[in-house]
Amino acid sequence: MPVxxxxxxxxxxxxxVPKDSDLELVEEELPELQDGQILLEAxxxxxxxxxxxxxxxxxxxxxxxMGTQVGKVVESKDPQYPVGTTIVANVGxxxxxxxRADQERQGVGGMPTVMPATPAPGLPVSVNLGVLGMPGATAYFGLLELCQPKAGEVVVVSAAAxxxxxxxxxxxxxxxxTVIGYAGTDEKCKWIKEELGFDHAxxxxxxxxxxxxxxxxxNGVDCYFDNVGGDFLRAVMQQMNKYGRIALCGSISEYNDSIDSPRSGVPTFPMIPNELRMEGFLVSRWLSRWPEAFKEMATWxxxxxxxxxxxxxxxxxxxREAFYGMLRGDNTGKAVVNV
Ligand SMILES: NC(=O)c1ccc[n+]([C@@H]2O[C@H](COP(=O)([O-])OP(=O)(O)OC[C@H]3O[C@@H](n4cnc5c(N)ncnc54)[C@H](OP(=O)(O)O)[C@@H]3O)[C@@H](O)[C@H]2O)c1
Known part of the structure; x- marks a missing residue:
């Protein structure tokens, strides 16, 4: 039966700022499965x-x-992925x-098309899109590998909720x-301070x-995990301590800039007397080590x-509404859509 x-x-x-007319919901009829293919339902x-x-x-x-989903194989002509298998897939x-589960893909950061779901008894499958998925690996490796925080140091994070x-x-x-988090509402600040244990929100x-x-x-900042870029980054850079580390994870304050709006540069001078290290990254750099992060975080x-x-x-x-809402700051924690 065609789907x-x-x-x-x-x-x-x-x-x-994205408009409703930029994204459109359409229907399509899928063809019959060929040998080696699977049909995934989100x-x-x-x-x-x-x-x-x-x-x-x-x-x-x-x-x-573009996008990632977690779903179930509902029809299969690949014995390695029988019906009922849960997978994480980069299929939009x-x-x-x-x-085809073995299909190569060169999307953002060259992520593979199919990844195994992390077994997480008692947790919803959507954790594969959040804490035990790409954002979890981003937090874990971006902080531990690039900022290398030591006990007693001061860490700042933006988009902290x-x-x-x-x-x-x-x-x-x-x-x-000691952790200082910046977020866009008082409710988010209350959550990260009172429930997550941040020192300042x-x-x-x-x-x-x-x-x-x-x-x-x-006494200054030792590590800055930057999710926001722009003026935020400029402000934190001025307060970095000697040998401070900045992980450039994202620059969401600039994503909605119009295509030809001028970008204001980041001042590099504070980097010199304070001998700062600033490094951008894509989480796919540590793709082969993601299971290590998920194992430790599942234990935590x-x-x-x-x-x-x-x-x-x-x-x-x-x-579309969930996506636009996330860009506006409607989400606390991971924004996901359940089908
Ligand atoms: N380098 C990588 O491999 C990698 C991987 C994953 C994510 N990222 C980046 O990491 C950042 C966070 O991603 P996420 O998935 O965790 O998203 P998220 O923080 O769950 O959602 C985005 C949040 O950004 C905040 N925000 C929106 N506009 C802002 C602005 N102008 N200034 C300050 N904050 C703003 C909003 O919260 P408020 O209410 O607090 O404003 C919103 O809830 C993004 O920049 C993303 O691109 C990078």
Whole structure:
């Protein structure tokens, strides 16, 4: 029986804040399976900031929106992936996808098409898109490998109540650091301070970043995990200590800039007298080591040392709203869509 599937396509290239007309929901009839192929049915899909940053660079108008989902094999002509297997797949915003599990893919960061789901008894499968998925690996390796925080040091993280930032702050606490998180609402600040154990939580929409940071870190900052870029990065750079480390993870404050808006440069001078190290990264750099991160984080979850949260939207037809909402800051923790 041919399957009627739904997918979201990039109808118009994003320019500035995304508009409803930029993404369109369409139906398609899928062909019969060929040998070696599987039919995947989505259970939960991820909406991530990189989609805003990379869609216009990687997709042509009319192509399926990029993204990762966790789903079940519902038909199979590949004995290695029998019906019922749960997998994480980079197949875009689709309810159903026909694919070969061994297919190479050169998407953002060259992520593979299919990855095994991490067994996590008692947790929803959507954790494969969050704490035990790409954002979890981002927090773990970006912080531990690039910032190399030591006990007693001061760590700052922006977008601190989001998927990556909420984990970065908690991992830094586990490593014995003093953690300062910036988020965009008082409710988010309350969550990261009272429930996640951050030492300071500051609403960057109501407080000046430079001024509030001088108060929270009178002796300066050793590590900055930057999810935001732009003015935020400039403000934190001025307060870095000698030999400070900055991990450039994302620059969400700039993703909605219009295509030809001028970019303001980051001042490099503070880097010289303070001998700072600043490094950008893609989490795919450590792809072969992701299971190591998931194993340790799953243990921390079980021990109650690491908490995660998901902001869930119900319904594939609401993907666009979930995505735009995440860009606006509607989510606390990981933004996911349950089909
Ligand atoms: N390098 C990599 O391999 C890699 C991998 C994954 C993610 N990332 C990057 O990491 C960052 C966080 O990603 P995520 O998945 O964890 O997203 P997220 O934090 O769960 O969601 C995005 C959050 O960004 C905040 N935000 C939006 N506009 C902002 C602005 N102008 N200034 C400050 N904050 C703003 C919003 O929270 P508020 O309410 O706090 O404003 C929003 O909830 C993004 O920049 C993303 O591109 C990089």
């Amino acid at each position: 009627k599937a739904k997918k979201w396509i990039l109808a118009h290239q994003f320019d500035g 259970e939960a899909l991820s909406v991530d900031p990189y989609m805003r940053a990379f869609a216009s660079r990687s997709l042509k108008e009319g192509e399926c929106m 915003w689709r309810t159903h996808a026909i694919l 989001g998927a990556v930032g909420s984990l970065v702050g908690q991992i830094a606490k586990i490593k014995g650091c 500051i609403n960057y929409k109501t407080r000046d970043v430079a001024e509030s940071l001088k108060e929270a870190a009178p 979850i079980k021990e109650g040392k690491l908490k995660y949260r998901e902001t869930t939207t119900k319904g594939f037809e609401n993907m």
